[in-house]
Amino acid sequence: MENPVILQTFYWEMNTGKYAEEYPEEANLWQLLANQAEEIAEAGFDLLWFPPANKGAAGVDDVGYGTYDLWDLGEFEQKGSKRTKYGTKEELLNAVEELHKCDLKLLYDAVLDHRMGADKKEKVKLKDCSEAEVWTKFNFPGRNNKYSSLKLDWNCFDGTDWNELTQEAGKLLFNTKEWDDSFADDYLMGANLDYQNQDVRADTINWGKWIINEIGFDGFRFDASKHVANSMIYDFIEETNQSSEKELFYIGEAWINDVDTLVNYLESINHPKLHVFDFPLRERFIELMHGNLDLRWLGEKGLVNRKNYKHRAITFIENHDTERDEASEYHTEAVAQRKLQAYCYILMRRDGVPKVFWKDYHHFGLKEVINNLIEARKKFAYGEAYESESNDQNTYSYIRSGDQDHPGSGLVMMITKHENGKIIEKTVNSGKADTEYYDYTGNIEEKVKTDGEANGQFKVKGTAEKGYSVWVPVES
Template sequence: MKKNFFILTFITIFFLYACLGNIIDNENDQFYPKIPEELNNETIMQAFYWEMGTGDYLKNYPEEEKLWRLLAQKAPELSEVGITALWLPPANKAMNGIYDVGYATYDLCDLGEFNQKGTIRTKYGTKKELESAIAALHDEGIKVYYDAVLNHRMGADRTEKVRLSSQSPDKPNEEISAWTVFNFPGRNNKYSEMKWNWQHFDSVDENLFEGKSWDWTFYMDNDYLMGADVDYENLEVQKDVTDWGKWIINDIDFDGFRLDAAKHIDYRFINSWIDDIQNNTDKDVFFVGEAWIEDVSELARFLDTVDNEDLKVFDFPLRSFFVDMIDGADLRNLEYVGLINIDGYKDKAVTFVDNHDTNRDEDEKAGILRRKYQSYAYILTREHGTPVVFWKDYYIWGMKEELDKLLLARKYFAYGPGYEVDNNDEDVYSYVRAGLPDVEGDGLVLMISDGESRKITTKSINSRQPNTTFYDFTGHIAERVTTDESGYGDFKVIMSENEGWSVWVPLVE
């Protein structure tokens, strides 16, 4: 009897504790503001990195070898923290089959469906797995963006004789054997009947073909990048690549594109390609160009040159300042740096801290090693720009726990007009989001430091929310701050590389 009594008592206590836990969880949920769905912040995750599925990464993270399946599994947790879109790696068959990250484009129409380059699947999986992943992500409200590598082709099926232009730097007017014949034998004309030959390209290895000229790229004297350089003045090429883009959006069900090496592609084609795709779908397609230009005026000029209102670009000038922050920089400049702070271009900026190019083992590109959370805090709380979180930072470098706090701060609190703070200094930067007028409990005060003393710095800041109690959503500062009737409060941040960021949000009880 005693044994049964103790068992019954234990079960009862466990049940009551579980119920109490659920009540507490539900009570905590009320502290998150109710943001209208149409106003939810957009946040992208780059869902791959250069070394994914290779070497020690494959040993330590074997699930990444089947990325499309993994993304379907991760969809609920990513949606929960506020990820609204995934930037996928190039999903088409590339020159080196399953060993290729995807940037050596072979066949855009083979998404892991045909036996080409020694494999049916790509490095990331099969076409069927890709489509299943897209469906699972869409079920969780997450959009999916395709990494379109359109500048060049590599891994041709055979060579052909081609005469070079007199302008070719190596062998003017000579005849060479060029790897320019792409027959795609495994696909057997499915999705596209076009076969590629030298007439569809301008050059290989910077050797311009006879009768060809460089396309109208942003830097016309620096058109060539790699492989067989695609000729976008060729009408057959224009039609084939445009038809492919429509197919990716309307049939495969992607929601947007990242345009690789955009400054090497004919800007007239980029403009018309975007319009043709946007005008042939019911979706509001997302387009971001990778134009690696670190001078902000030049990056703005690139956008002006393409002249398409739907095109955004990665904010490389802002990322350059994050590099400067590694060893200390004047944080007052965060008010001015990057495309994100240029009037007329602020919403054209896609902001990031690191990506597959800036953090890469084989090239000894270490990326941003210090004050990385400060950089993420900046892009994730900003009024303008679309921020990107890097998979390698989130899942591989162990930043998930702290990044989740910043992601949730963006999802629930980073709303309303943004205001610079007038008492920023060299070592502490602050920024205010005033909140939405009809939403209770949103808005925030961001503070970033680059100090090392571990002392706490206090700043009197106008939160734009009078008589409101705030708490540090990151948990770095334990005490609360209550603002006066004008909205001012004494907000704090730790002078520390490891804890030098605080996001103060309203406490709603």
């Protein structure tokens, strides 16, 4: 993949409320993605991040994170339905086939931390020697041992959060158990899987191999990975990767806003194939939205700018957790709040793999602009990368020098937080002498010519809506 881009194919409220009314086609996501395969590929996307495709505790209403049965991809009558929220297994397999025809790679959202929606409860002894009645028996009656014969009971979990005997919530650790070796608190929600139990460990890894080799996915996004046993994440990557000749891709969702701590997380897993979402960089984008970010230091922010780790960063602005109707820093004023400056930054940068959010792309009116930025990335974002010496608190310029393998490549990217309505002009060395440039975004109409030392007076519009430009060489 050259200059890869990820599309997140879902959001939390998909096919609910006003979204079900306005976007009825999203009721059958697998069918929708299959139908859009060519369009998605032509837009320049390389990887698609799927939601959890397995049966959740809430059946067709489950976004996928209330995992009940990993092995049920919409094939069995369980939890009140055969299909999942997104469709049936047959529709999923068809989507995988159609998307692969367009050379798209697919990432499965693996929820490995917990299970929910147990079939029965059982009495157990807790660590403090008291007794509890807990929902920990999973028999998967609809599946009838297909794919896996493992049934789950309290022995498969470290603990849970609800005691039926006392009708009280609280973190309950079972007798003879210890929490696993996760980076953050092992307990997050539901019935917490015990990966010191070798049957649970083996079954989960076998499931991962099945997802890759039988269902056809090309990698995983690990939900809440900092709460899953570090050794389990390592072994899961190692064994699924060795089971396939494909070049698999792995992303951990370690929601950590500090770069040093995020680096510590990567080192604790210690697997070279693991990428992580760059939450520290997103924090800086929130500052940018509010006009509080000093752009002189933007080139030093986030994991994407940390030496030895920048290639492990997945850069993004929003996801299904950060952007919800009831809680989002950006809300729906996507353009006015400098979101496109953020997209311009991640899509032109040499390091990191940028991810586009479904709502931004399809619902917030940004599809045309994002397509334009992706096209600029694919055509021009090559060669050496460096910040301009003219960067100041309000305006930032970033240069790609171009390379011989991509004739006509190279660019000058500019973003600003100015809102004075004026044209901001900066002297920038583009690395290309006596070269004429034009703004690929169309935000600035006139062209710019560099001098014999490659310096030019590059421009960007001082508005929140159009405060971004990507200057590229005019075709000779």
